[in-house]
Amino acid sequence: MIRKIVCIQMNGEFPDFTHRLVMPDYGLPLIGTLLAKEGYDVRVFIEHVQPPSWEAIRQSDLVCFSTLNGGADKVYKLAGRIRAELGIPTVLGGTHASYYPEAALEHCDYVVFGEGDETIVELVATLSAKGDPADVRGIAFRDGKRTHRTPTRRGPERFDTAPDFSLIQGYRQMTTLDMLRQRRRPLLTAQASRGCQFKCTFCIVNTMFPTGYRKRDIESVIADLRDKRRYGSNLMFVDNDFTMKRKATKQLLRRIIEEKLGYKFVVFARTEIARDKELLDLMREAGVTCVYQGYESIRADTLESYEKHQTLAQIETAISTLHAHGFQILGSFVVGADTDTLDSLRDTVEFVRRQNLTYAYFFPIWGHYPEQMNGYRTIVPWYRSIFHSWKYSDGNFVTHYPLHMSPSRLQQLVIDAYDKLYGPAEIVRAVRQNALPSARGKFLHWYSWHRVRKAMVEYVPFLQEVERDLYDDDGTLREEALLQRVTADSRWSFREGNRTAEALGLTPLELPVPRSRNITCVPPKLDPRPNPAADSVEP
Template sequence: MKKIVFIEPKPPDFHIFTKMPMPRLGTVLLGTTLKENGYDVKSYVEAIEDIDIRDVLQADAVGISTITSTSPRAYEIARLVRKSGIPVFIGGPHVTFLPDEAIENCDYVIRGEADEIILDFIKALERGSGFEAIPGLTFKKDGRVVHNKGVSYCKDMDNIPTPDYAIVKGLEDGLSRMSVTPIMTSRGCPYDCSFCSVTGMFGQQYRFRSKERVLAELQRHKDLGGDWVFFYDDNFAANRKRTKELLKAMIENKLTPPWTAQVRVEVARDPELLDLMKRSNCHTVYIGFESVNPETLKIYNKKQSVEDIENCVKKLHNSGINIHGMFVLGSDHDTVETIRQTVNFAKKNDLESIQFMILTPLPGTRFYFEMEQQNRLISKDWSLYDAHHVVFTPKNMSYYELQAETYRATKKFYSIGQIIKRAVRFEMFTASIKAYGYNLTKKWGKKNEYFLEYTKSISSAGKRIELAAKNTAEDIKERFREIELASGMPAKISNE
């Protein structure tokens, strides 16, 4: 067994980051580990390059990484590859929490962090035995599903390799296809928001790589001609002392590409941190403000107030740092008026960009468990679980009101007037972002007219109406059919 192919399926719909494709790192890191141990590895990130089906069918094993919204496509790809006799394993947050569902579509499920077990797993595949000894593995034995004990979190983050992007189809010649390069400096988040699956997947203990390893990766990024960097952490400044040490080292070593990261409002309480962020070339921060409703902030377990949010916006703007504000709408304390107040807040506080997301019960979260217990899930078509579709019964709004008002709020923020406002202030970067948001919102609305009508129907009927599952893998199935016709599949394609 020498050739391993990884696949990261594309999302079922467009979103604000569609124009800036980048891998989610999981498959790249695992592939790098295997490559360093002598395996021939290729990774297909569909957001960057289409899957070459013939190449995939030459593999000795295929690994697929999936989040909830991409899981229907992941399962379809897995079933098609298995049909040709190639073993398939799936990992990622969704299957970590729903392994019994996943194992019906593949041969093996890897739950949790796979960095320290991927090599042992591949060697077990080569031997055809030893699966019982691999932590975090789900598989079938004699028709019975076996769930091995959970895998431990990776304690020494420096053991994780620097990602080799050359294994990604489309990135073999450098980073030019990625306008933004992800660099991971930590895992885990000490907070535990009720709708977030991060702590279930990576834990609440904040684990980070040494600044020397991060600097080495920044130097490599520079040497490869990389441009922007996105620090691929769930909370880049969770440990402010450590973040400040890293930023000082970046400045001292002149490794200061324009960078972005996810942070919390607490960064605004530390003037030294804000100064270092600006001097190290921080351009934009992504902040989960989540709500302007104090009661919603409490049930989300955000541990922040509306005053904290306003203070954070003011201080970041005073420091010359742009803000991408993320809001989650639809809690049991939210109303139509809450949504309208949210967009007014975003405009009043001059946020550069926003995402108004619909509260989504992702498997692995407390919110998912609550909605299941209360029988409030209206669909388990996972392709709709992208934070842009209503998939549960709201308390103080109809399905249609939550869906339509969220869409209207997005249109109001990314309006022609907002674009002109930024342009006349000569803020051309922000004007272009708002123009992009305007066009994307129009496209999303046109593509999802059917879903708006669906929410209107179930709102007026006062009951659930089954919605046909979205077709998320027809293109892949058609390409497999073409190969079957051309080569007598479903047997594995011959090398001859």
């Protein structure tokens, strides 16, 4: 009988730009809340709020983990200790487990795929009643030496339960003294929709939310915001696109205005919002202060390869329009595509300066997710992958061999970009322009960047070693030399995608052929026809 459940979210091993925030992830508190509603005694540990208690784990009947790639090794270590010392069943969900169940099941007993709202409740009830987990849709577990995947489960059409943040151990409203003492500031999270109607090649949203785009009931969102107001006034909507359905978004914004909740919001939105003045006016009145936009590139061919469905002109129009309405802008860029060059990426940094973005992030492509829609192939062929360990898989480190620049050059360019954009000169420039919110934002990111920078700098010598003799003088990848090397020694290649495909009974992907959605080019001397086995196998 399962009565006590501990839910654990571990940090990545390296700090990122959020490490100065106290920001509970949305997913795990929601899972904990759904289980608590079923009558279980649930405690949620978010490591950066309060590290998990071994005594609480020891007294529990089940442990649920959620992790991104960067924290996987830490989760595996703790799960292994639980298995060895306590024998308590463990469940792992989230992005990492959904894509790499074979790796996860070496350390945990069950994997929950995608949206776990309904799956986790049914799985726990089944385990508590000593039922057969094979009857639970949307999970994987070991059946002898093989991985058993149950049939897929659609995500819920309605998801109106509000996460109960009181389940998070040690979480409370931060006082000014707390913020000064901890040198951190709070940022709440909420959700008004799930999924996305677009299918950008590098993005995981359509795998993690395969049911498609859905809106949450407006009054449910309002009740959630009312409850969370006791913890603070800064909140990020974690929706992949807060404004996807503009009519419904306007209705929600009007209700927020009516409630006079006093929040300052951060939202994600595409460039199309620049065409809707009414929407922008409502956003400002409701308390939206910062808009996060995925620009991804300023190159037309890179945007096309990403299937982003936007142009540089639209990006520039969106920036000028958002600035005119008084919004701060966070622009993100995905770097390292085969169409990118060092010059084009340097131009991107200057574009950020010229456009006066408050913040900008540069994420090297993580192209190693085996996508079901792509025949379980990765967007970067495995032989062009670089895998040092999971801790370097958090989105800040170069993990592939770019076509027109070496990995170390790309990594150094990212470092140089942040040095420039969050350096003292840019902070002074913002002050002189009387852009005080921007100056404050740049200062806070400068403060965070110093801790983030250390791991990136220390990673560069590793890249220089693995890329040796693989690039021409002009920076072009010598793919034949790379193929020969990985054929002889695949030590630093990323093989988890291969393991996933092989476990599904697909043809072993020794040298996978890129498909139409791939960012990378067709490898040399390989048949560009799709793998017929990948088209015929049902997972």
